[in-house]
Amino acid sequence: MKFRTLFGAAIGLALSASTSLADVTVKWLHLNTDPDVGAAWGEIVKNFEASHPGVKVEMQFLENEAFKAKLPTLLQSNEPPHLFYTWGGGVLAEQARTGAIKDLTEAMDADGGKLRAVYNPALVNGLTVQGKVYALPYQTGLVSFYYNKALFEKAGVDAADIKSWADFLTAVKKIKDAGITPIAGGGGEKWPIHFYWGYLAMREGGKAAFDAAKASEGDGFTSEAFVKAGQDLAALGKLEPFQQGYLGATWPQTLGLFGDGKAAILLGFESTVYMQGNGAADGKGLPRDQIGTFAFPLVDGGAGQLTDTMGGINGWVLTKNAPPEALEFAAFLTNPESQKLMASKNLIIPAAIGSGEAIQEPLVKNAAQGLAASTWHQNFLDQDLGPAVGRVVNDVSVEIVSGQMSPEDAAQQIQDAWALDN
Amino acid sequence: MTQTMTAARAPGHSGRRRNNGTLPVLVLFLPPALLIFTLFVILPMGEAAWYSLYDWSGYGLPEKFIGLKNFEVLFRNGAFHQALINNGLIMVVSIVIQIPLALWLATMVSHRIPGAVSFRLIFFMPYVLADVAAGLIWRFVYDGDYGLFAAIASFFNVASPYVLADKNLAIYAVLGVIVWKYFGFHMMLFIAGLQSIDKSYYEAAEMDGATRWQRFRNITLPLLAPTIRLSVFFSVIGSLQLFDMIMPLTGGGPSNSTQTMVTFLYSYGITRMKVGFGSAIGVVLFVICITLAFGYKRIFMRND
Numbered sequence: 181m182k183f184r185t186l187f188g189a190a191i192g193l194a195l196s197a198s199t200s201l202a203d204v205t206v207k208w209l210h211l212n213t214d215p216d217v218g219a220a221w222g223e224i225v226k227n228f229e230a231s232h233p234g235v236k237v238e239m240q241f242l243e244n245e246a247f248k249a250k251l252p253t254l255l256q257s258n259e260p261p262h263l264f265y266t267w268g269g270g271v272l273a274e275q276a277r278t279g280a281i282k283d284l285t286e287a288m289d290a291d292g293g294k295l296r297a298v299y300n301p302a303l304v305n306g307l308t309v310q311g312k313v314y315a316l317p318y319q320t321g322l323v324s325f326y327y328n329k330a331l332f333e334k335a336g337v338d339a340a341d342i343k344s345w346a347d348f349l350t351a352v353k354k355i356k357d358a359g360i361t362p363i364a365g366g367g368g369e370k371w372p373i374h375f376y377w378g379y380l381a382m383r384e385g386g387k388a389a390f391d392a393a394k395a396s397e398g399d400g401f402t403s404e405a406f407v408k409a410g411q412d413l414a415a416l417g418k419l420e421p422f423q424q425g426y427l428g429a430t431w432p433q434t435l436g437l438f439g440d441g442k443a444a445i446l447l448g449f450e451s452t453v454y455m456q457g458n459g460a461a462d463g464k465g466l467p468r469d470q471i472g473t474f475a476f477p478l479v480d481g482g483a484g485q486l487t488d489t490m491g492g493i494n495g496w497v498l499t500k501n502a503p504p505e506a507l508e509f510a511a512f513l514t515n516p517e518s519q520k521l522m523a524s525k526n527l528i529i530p531a532a533i534g535s536g537e538a539i540q541e542p543l544v545k546n547a548a549q550g551l552a553a554s555t556w557h558q559n560f561l562d563q564d565l566g567p568a569v570g571r572v573v574n575d576v577s578v579e580i581v582s583g584q585m586s587p588e589d590a591a592q593q594i595q596d597a598w599a600l601d602n
Numbered sequence: 603m604t605q606t607m608t609a610a611r612a613p614g615h616s617g618r619r620r621n622n623g624t625l626p627v628l629v630l631f632l633p634p635a636l637l638i639f640t641l642f643v644i645l646p647m648g649e650a651a652w653y654s655l656y657d658w659s660g661y662g663l664p665e666k667f668i669g670l671k672n673f674e675v676l677f678r679n680g681a682f683h684q685a686l687i688n689n690g691l692i693m694v695v696s697i698v699i700q701i702p703l704a705l706w707l708a709t710m711v712s713h714r715i716p717g718a719v720s721f722r723l724i725f726f727m728p729y730v731l732a733d734v735a736a737g738l739i740w741r742f743v744y745d746g747d748y749g750l751f752a753a754i755a756s757f758f759n760v761a762s763p764y765v766l767a768d769k770n771l772a773i774y775a776v777l778g779v780i781v782w783k784y785f786g787f788h789m790m791l792f793i794a795g796l797q798s799i800d801k802s803y804y805e806a807a808e809m810d811g812a813t814r815w816q817r818f819r820n821i822t823l824p825l826l827a828p829t830i831r832l833s834v835f836f837s838v839i840g841s842l843q844l845f846d847m848i849m850p851l852t853g854g855g856p857s858n859s860t861q862t863m864v865t866f867l868y869s870y871g872i873t874r875m876k877v878g879f880g881s882a883i884g885v886v887l888f889v890i891c892i893t894l895a896f897g898y899k900r901i902f903m904r905n906d
Binding site: 245248249252253255256271274275277278279280367368369370424425426427428429433437566567568571578579582584600 | 869
């Protein structure tokens, strides 16, 4: 094995030596649509190309859904990209299983683990499949509650009082009684609602419940914690907390509603402060100092902690035949300098240790600090559990909250999907 | 004598000529078409049938053979039942509402009256529009916050309806868009059919004192029958393939209430990375299509 990699490296070296003047093109497949991120990446690519003569980075773009649908075919074609985006979880595991992507464990541990030491260990862990690292961590995120301070004041609700799920429900009632839509919900896309079910399950069962369910121990996803999470969610649904027509609302519409000040609460990403502005009717949205945030509250008698967090774990995957330059670029893109550059523009919560300090925007910085103090970071369930089970979680979350499905049936459906896959 | 000789030689001669003439043509022109047809139609169909017997994510090669389990799961799936019902509903609405509407409009705009051509153009316009664009446009129309429906509702001072978010209404909203989108196409077919009907029939009927309805009932309808049968055929096949307009409109939701077979295939097969299961849906869809297409042609279009 060692010999083979050495041999491979030697050939690679020989090839790169003989073609050192010729261009190596790193093909980088991404799905970014944010022009600011694009500009920052352009800067990073320029820096990389300047320090690595003869290497060119070519960006290839696919839209989100197209990316997901096309990737399996692309990876098996003769022209796969060298570098592409991942959300970790079940899809990454599936890609790893087929051998279409590169095992990066050796590269991570080379030189006494120099590369591994760059990143937050929880994130490296999130991109590890059966002990092997398959992606370089790039960014992370935190899902938490954001609220409109003015509307809270109008309804006489103090965010500091929301300590438990029961408090939260009381606050929702109070806001509704004040004639304000309590929560903006994106039921049309389903996954925004899965944050509720996911967080509630985390608060009810803690990490232990998830570990057991994933190991197919005990009652799996039909165990008490998951049923209770459904019941908690159903209790929220009964209050009819969302805007009219939320079952057809897309995520941008949902953000816009919050940005327009038409709903008091949003369970959203760390980037909510910006996104609500983009989605708002006036293109500006709420002033930043009018947005407050609080962590997803605890449930009474639950095993979870307030510092257990849910959010994205994203990284860059290398395909099997990617040239060594692709790895160099991926490492460059995620090194502290590049990450600080991105963070200083408030574009990401970086994966590299210590880079989060560069974040300027207080609300984003707050999220980064929350993540740094995280006791357990759970990836989005619709990624983590794999696309098949994940979509079932999304589906049943909406069904529960809209009163179409009992929490018990929902838990059973998730367990059925899980059993079919594992 | 010469006559009999030529007569005797003629059949043999013409027979040889046919061989000479068609064989090279066959050799030259059949393989490319056959190859393309095999490569892009027959082979994928066979592959889909094969994949449908596996639990396969789309990565690597299918290895986990599960027999007919995909079909079992499929036929028990509530969303699939809904998709079948919706496909049936779309067919019925196409035949009962869309085609009569198209026929009625066609009889009006096929006359040489001023403005007929521009009306034809206007009625045909929705069909020219891309399905996805039409879906997006109607999403805005139906929008309960900023859409046309919201504006109408606020004009009459009633609560704004959120039709696409209501699982009991969404499918009717979708049906409305389908009728709007495709009636123009059928209208054009009917106009073409109407123009091929000999005017003298109408003149004769008029002289005999036939009413408008009698003329329509006894001349137009029978002579247009082949076109109508063709139109129904297109409706049936089109409704089975409906996909790209539904995705931007509702994506099959809420609660799978607007799922068609193809959107069901997409959301349960492709986005969930269950290519084996998706193939099973494809196989069922294929069987339904083939049965309907050939059955219909056999029964209704035998003489066309």
